[in-house]
Amino acid sequence: MSVSAPRPEWIAVDWGTSHLRLWRMPRSGVALDRTDSDKGMGRLTRDQFEPVLLDLVQNDLPAEGHLTVICCGMAGSRQGWSEARYLAVPSAPPSIAQATHVQTRSPSLSVHILPGLSQASPADVMRGEETQISGFLSTEPDFDGVLCLPGTHSKWAHVSAGEVVSFRTFMTGELFALLSGQSVLRHSLASSGLDPESFSGAVAHVMSRPEGLAGDLFSLRAESLLSGLDATAARSRLSGLLIGAELAAARSYWLGRDIVIAGESGIASAYQIALAAQGADPRMVDAEEMTLNGLRAAYAQLREHAL
Amino acid sequence: MSVSAPRPEWIAVDWGTSHLRLWRMPRSGVALDRTDSDKGMGRLTRDQFEPVLLDLVQNDLPAEGHLTVICCGMAGSRQGWSEARYLAVPSAPPSIAQATHVQTRSPSLSVHILPGLSQASPADVMRGEETQISGFLSTEPDFDGVLCLPGTHSKWAHVSAGEVVSFRTFMTGELFALLSGQSVLRHSLASSGLDPESFSGAVAHVMSRPEGLAGDLFSLRAESLLSGLDATAARSRLSGLLIGAELAAARSYWLGRDIVIAGESGIASAYQIALAAQGADPRMVDAEEMTLNGLRAAYAQLREHAL
Incomplete structure (x- = not known):
């Protein structure tokens, strides 16, 4: 400097x-x-x-x-x-x-x-996410709906009248990292890439029968062995199974509500695709900007306080 | 020697x-x-x-x-x-x-x-499991029901008229190892021990709402932070959540059928407790003996063949 x-x-x-x-x-x-x-x-x-x-x-x-x-x-x-x-x-x-x-x-x-x-x-x-929510509310104080914050531990927060009413955390990102990097599935998965069709198919599949997730996972390995399932398709299906299971579990959060997704571009897009297929119409916002706005709001409060 | x-x-x-x-x-x-x-x-x-x-x-x-x-x-x-x-x-x-x-x-x-x-x-x-099934059929050739083979990749096999009709694999054991050893949950879990009450409660909870699994997992961490959830209880609940999710997914296999569980004592008992709570009455058999009997059956075939 x-x-x-x-x-x-x-x-x-x-x-x-x-x-x-x-x-x-x-x-x-x-x-x-x-x-x-x-x-x-x-x-x-x-x-x-x-x-x-x-x-x-x-x-x-x-x-x-x-x-x-x-x-x-x-x-x-x-x-x-x-x-x-x-x-x-x-x-x-x-x-x-x-x-x-x-x-x-x-x-x-x-x-x-x-x-x-x-x-x-x-x-x-x-x-951390509470500060993102604060930042979001600093620009949209009257928001009434649900914020989806995808990540290692994805959060869904129901926000109304300037308050976080309730929220839920899903270990989706961490499960994806462990399963794709360290489980037997690693032999069958590409290290990057998303095939939208495979992803969406897996989301729809698991949402229609979320209790089947534990069995659906191993099928990726079996299809790879038996019919040479493409490694990018397999990775996309794993992502779709885990995000779909999250959406099924979080249904009471997003169904019929305004939805805002805050996240890095890749993962946020995946959630957008998955939610859109369920008839939802989520908006995307920049997660980093939300964080910074939340910290700005705290600094403004500090100055007000001190003055 | x-x-x-x-x-x-x-x-x-x-x-x-x-x-x-x-x-x-x-x-x-x-x-x-x-x-x-x-x-x-x-x-x-x-x-x-x-x-x-x-x-x-x-x-x-x-x-x-x-x-x-x-x-x-x-x-x-x-x-x-x-x-x-x-x-x-x-x-x-x-x-x-x-x-x-x-x-x-x-x-x-x-x-x-x-x-x-x-x-x-x-x-x-x-x-490997097919040889255990072969060993089991060598002692009970007329068995009609389902074999549950718990493990890293648990198998459920529907067996009838001397054949394996269909089967499903669940990554339950591997998920437990990854989540308890490497995820954020590791901070909240004992390294051994099973508290039957916590285990059974988690089985019942996830079976009544299997789509909630993805959220139930992180609650273990949150309860540990917020209310000092006992580490053995947390470990038992993780086991119950994963085994319960497997039972929910495998319901069409075991419901109304004779069930035989083959496994090491600790894990097989956990499946027995979980199934008994669902009104099933599984029998336990020795998994290693099944394997050896399957290999014995193959050797007997070889001798017959050669003679």
Whole structure:
């Protein structure tokens, strides 16, 4: 970073299990820049969070006072940097007033970690997605419908009157990674690619008979052995079986509701295709922009609070 | 092995993906001894099968002629020692006449690998279990019902009039291993133990709503975080969810039929508890004895054939 680069007024951080994403922010408007790092919560001991952060913002520290940092995500988990609470739904997304203020060794840092959300029954938790929901509501405060946040642990959140009413988590992304990378199915699957027809067929199949999933999985291996099932088709069918099973389980969330999908392009498109085949008409929004908007909203609250 | 040990007349081998089990057999009656090895098919290249076998039977080779070896299992797969065919169901379990005779370098070995079974729709395959079924039918030739063979890839086989009519494979054991060992759930699960109440509750829950499985899994993690779910209870519930999902998918196999469960004690008991709660009254049989009886039946066919 050159010495003439503009200094950020604050730092926005999405600190997840496997990745850390950091934006240098001006008072308002677009980020000055964005840093991606693989120093996710899962790779760090508690003592390592502050040095990792200091390393990333060393040129941004003010000579006097402190640099405000607002974090969301797994940095606030029990195994993370400093435990942030869960707010029980129904609840508006957490505000900065409910954040954990981290005890840092450096006096130049003022770090806030936003809470997650929890649900008593069925038991469920989120850390990070609540900030995406906050960001979404900052641009569409009157939204009434369901947000679908695909990923390692996909979330479906029913949002109404500015609150998260209820939500559910599905281990779809993690199951796909384990089955495609480490189970016997790995011998039959391409490492990338999506064949829309195979994908959609598998979604329709499992949604019409979701209780058959446990048997449908091994059929991919058997078809590969018996009739040389194409490896891209097999990968697409695995994706379709798992996403279809999720849609079947989440039906009460999306049926008859406005649906917004937030995610990376590839996986979000797969959900869009699957939902469209069910007669739903989901909108797509940019997941990263939602996160950043949620962190922006928290910073705006902090300034209001302080002023 | 001491020089005075009785020499086997033939060798029975169950050569699976992860393990090899070998019995030194007299002409009739009980095995002289039994060897377990971790030199399963998955760890061997094609050239390594014969040396591994020779090493295990080096004291048993006759000065003239050859030692008969009858194998079942993954040694007959495409990635195995020598590919054995699949017989399409409906079919009686394979006989020795349908086995692959392996081209060995050593003239002292005569190795037969028994075929597997395949099913066109839904696509499915088995290698090894067909020999267990053959062994079971050798003692109960008039059995009409379903055999449940729990394991890494659990099988349900509908058997009638001496034939396997149809069968289905479920990846239950492999899913349990991946989820308990490598997913986010690993933080919440004990490494052993089964709490019958938690297990049965999860079976009943998922069977009443099998489409909810994808969401029920993450609830284990959430309950662990939110209310300190006991780690043995969590492990038992994961087992119950996966076995319950399998029972829901396999309902057309076991409902109203005689059920025989063949397996190792722990996992077979879990299936028995789960099925009993559904009003079924399964019998338990010894899986290893079934395998050995199947290999014995093949050897008897070979002698009949040769005589």
